[in-house]
């Protein structure tokens with residue numbers, strides 16, 4: 001039975017890479033944010049706006065436990081998931097955790113384009129966005145570094161990279 005959790009900061013590529021990696025490894029793919037949105041009939045943005053971040057983190061924790069019941073699955077989590085409650089320990093107990101590591105500068109470049117779907121980044125741009133990412137990544141890194149495996153995801157991962165990662169993971173899971 002295989003269960004892999006992809007973790008990392010917003011914009012690291014968890015959703016994008018996760019989908020390809022799952023396909024390559026013959027595993028089902030679940031994106032935790034998409035799962036939450038389907039279960040609650042609300043976008044992540046709507047949940048933040050209507051209930052606030054604290055309520056979102058409770059929901060996220062509950063849904064993480066729900067998806068961790070699935071077998072032969074690759075789960076891409078949201079960037080904050082490993083950093084609240086005992087979520088990181090829980091993932092390490094129930095599956096293999098893989099951290100996609102990207103620098104502040106590269107994250108800022110990617111997130112400047114797609115920040116609108118991420119309520120945590122609302123209203124931030126330019127230098128302020130870079131400073132926010134730097135500060136929150138520093139706080140989150142100790143959680144991310146509890147992952148079993150760390151992959152450098154600084155450059156766009158090619159099909160060959162995904163193939164290599166899947167082969168490396170196949171040896172472990």
Ligand SMILES: Nc1ncnc2c1ncn2[C@@H]1O[C@H](COP(=O)(O)OP(=O)(O)O)[C@@H](O)[C@H]1O
Pocket residue numbers: 008009010011012013014015016017076079110114153154155156157
């Ligand atoms: N390795 C990469 N290099 C460049 N851009 C990427 C890479 N991975 C993802 N992206 C882009 O970054 C954005 C965020 O990717 P996404 O998969 O949603 O990240 P996450 O789920 O970690 O927040 C998307 O616009 C995606 O196309």
Ligand SMILES: O=C(O)C1=C[C@@H](OP(=O)(O)O)[C@@H](O)[C@H](O)C1
Pocket residue numbers: 008009010011014015033044077078079080081117118119120
């Ligand atoms: O880092 C975070 O706090 C968040 C990351 C998002 O997921 P992605 O990492 O897939 O963008 C999503 O769960 C929510 O907007 C909060």
Ligand SMILES: [Mg+2]
Pocket residue numbers: 014015031033076077078
């Ligand atoms: Mg995502």
